[in-house]
Amino acid sequence: MITITACMIVKNEEEVLKRCLDSLKNLVDEIVIVDTGSTDLTKEIAKTYTDKVYDFTWVHDFAAARNYSFSKATMDYIYVADADEEIDTENQEKFRMLKEAMLPEIEIVQMYYTNQLQYGTTYNYDKEYRPKLYRRLREFMWQDPIHETVALDPVIYDSDIEIIHRPTMSHAKRDFNNFYVILNKGERLSPKLTHMFAKELFIAGEDDDFIKAGEYFDEWQKDTTRTSEECSYIQCVLAKYARLQGNLELLMKVALKNIASKASSEVCYELGEHYFELEDYEEALIWYYNAAYETECQLNIHYGGDYPLMKLADCYRELGNVEQTRAYEELAKNWSLSVNSRDTF
Structure with a gap:
């Protein structure tokens, strides 16, 4: 069975963070939380779930913060979560089944992102696939018996797991x-x-x-x-x-x-x-x-x-x-x- 690190970047998420982490804590093997400048109780809540809580100076760059969170992960795969998400009981079970049955060649797993039209910012559909689970270290393999090349396209699996997006406000x-x-x-x-x-x-x-x-x-x-x-x-x-x-x-x-x-x-x-x-x-x-x-x-x-x-x-x-x-x-x-x-x- 694979191991999973949940990586999150957060700021002032005290209203929703506990809800998210409660739905994740029994699914993953490690939780990494990167705080970009909270002034509420976000960090205190995070520390009740993991000792891997890090500060990151906000430079108006979400990619930089995400990359920093990934650098702290140590498990086989990385699950990317946002504080305003949650996984309900039915989909938690699907997640566990996926974790147990994951084929080693899969590098990215897509999951349904749902409930997007509430407080939507860039959403045109209420339900769509998003890459959510990534292999932490990628292996490069040669392919084709002649004129061989390195396979560059990742192996992607579209799961039936649904992640519920439940924001409290528009961003x-x-x-x-x-x-x-x-x-x-x-x-x-x-x-x-x-x-x-x-x-x-x-x-x-x-x-x-x-x-x-x-x-x-x-x-x-x-x-x-x-x-x-x-x-x-x-x-x-x-x-x-x-x-x-x-x-x-x-x-x-x-x-x-x-x-x-x-x-x-x-x-x-x-x-x-x-x-x-x-x-x-x-x-x-x-x-x-x-x-x-x-x-x-x-x-x-x-x-x-x-x-x-x-x-x-x-x-x-x-x-x-x-x-x-x-x-x-x-x-x-x-x-x-x-x-x-x-x-x-």
């Missing part, structure tokens, strides 16, 4: 602040982080978040070295930023670029919002319809689903069409109910 503001720390150092966000920043804005951002972030995105649109995918994400953010600022010239500029390449639901939705605010409901209908049926969402699946469907209902209500209003309200309701049952892999 969006914290994440936005970390993005600004990176940007204010003059560093360029990677394509992945550009995507995540834009995605988090559309899923958890408020109007003032878009207004603050929009100034950065406005500069990025001038960078000709950006990939087409990055440009699409930037255009989505700028469309909302421009509408909120009442900047019609910028709105039309980014919308036309977006539509000329690969139109996004988010951009069409913002055009619908613009015309709805002008009380031009006939024109708004066109763009909300395009958001719902003719385009694909880039950042938040709701912009291609219940959001524009409800706005279509609002437009028809303003136009006095009761039948269409009720039809789109029903479509929006059904879409919203169905999305919670979808899985993504």
Whole structure:
């Protein structure tokens, strides 16, 4: 049977840490907790479960903190946990069975991450696979009898274990602040982080978040070295930023670029919002319809689903069409109910 170290990074998690560790303590062989500056009872709670509690000076870098926690692990595999997670009784048993039956060639185990839409920040689905268990030391093996090469792709196993995400608040503001720390150092966000920043804005951002972030995105649109995918994400953010600022010239500029390449639901939705605010409901209908049926969402699946469907209902209500209003309200309701049952892999 394999041995497992649970590695965690924490800060001010006194409300949820005990719940998490109680669900883990009988599943793992070692617990490593790295504290990045708690001012509450987090460390005291942690020390009742393990003597491997370490301080790490926060440098606005989650990867650095994670790497430090991994450096303290000594078991065969590392399980990555967050304080606002828990494993219920049924899935604890599945975890034990996995631990007993784990094949030695498996390097990464994915588990379902569930309950994500509550206080979501970058989540479009309520349940999705995430890598959670990693072999601590990787063995490199040669493969192929001729023209041999070293196997680089990890062996991944998709388990049926479900990890319940139960946060007590949204972490969006914290994440936005970390993005600004990176940007204010003059560093360029990677394509992945550009995507995540834009995605988090559309899923958890408020109007003032878009207004603050929009100034950065406005500069990025001038960078000709950006990939087409990055440009699409930037255009989505700028469309909302421009509408909120009442900047019609910028709105039309980014919308036309977006539509000329690969139109996004988010951009069409913002055009619908613009015309709805002008009380031009006939024109708004066109763009909300395009958001719902003719385009694909880039950042938040709701912009291609219940959001524009409800706005279509609002437009028809303003136009006095009761039948269409009720039809789109029903479509929006059904879409919203169905999305919670979808899985993504």
